[in-house]
Amino acid sequence: MDVETAIRTRRTHKAFKREPVERETLDELFELARWAPNHNLTNPWRFRVVGPAALERLKAAAGPEAAPKLDRAPTLVVCSCVASGDDVQREEDLLATACAAYIVLLAAHGRGLAGYWRTPGVLRTPGGRAAVGLGDDERFVSLIHLGRPIQDKQAPERAGVGEIAAYLD
Ligand SMILES: Cc1cc2nc3c(=O)[nH]c(=O)nc-3n(C[C@H](O)[C@H](O)[C@H](O)COP(=O)(O)O)c2cc1C
16 A cells, blocks of 8 residues: 555544454554654654553553443554653654554554554543553553454545645745
8 A cells, every 4th residue: 555545544443353463563563663753863652562461450440431442442552652851852752652653553554454543531540551551751642442444434524735734925
């Protein structure tokens, strides 16, 4: 798949087949994520693949109402940003980590996988953070859901180029 097609056709999927994504494939996605642009080459991104015990801890922290949503995807990856340096570096590292998370989603799509960038509230709580081992110096960025797609997804409406871009004098 060429880059433009991948960018246009990647969609957020919320339903997946049950088989987890193989470790070899995940390693390929993380290897690609390393190529995200980052100022001063701080490599701020971290990825944690959620195993069965971590999933149980996360579900316990989420509580009975939110826990079932954590079972939607067969493979969950916590993407976080290591915060260091001054405020400018922290901001830039956070943006760079978002680029890295997007690479994971785009490269997964390029491999025929489905993905979902989710930011569940539990990962903003001390209990949820502890469940997946996020350190005090890490900022939660995304709980990336990965798996094989069950259905095609329609593209949501996007703002037109005229609404988002301007050519300055
Ligand atoms: C920073 C960020 C956080 C997101 N968090 C959520 C979320 O918690 N729940 C959700 O349903 N979608 C979440 N999304 C996915 C967007 O809703 C989705 O990308 C948008 O609807 C456009 O759909 P598409 O990805 O298929 O183009 C998030 C996306 C980003 C970039």
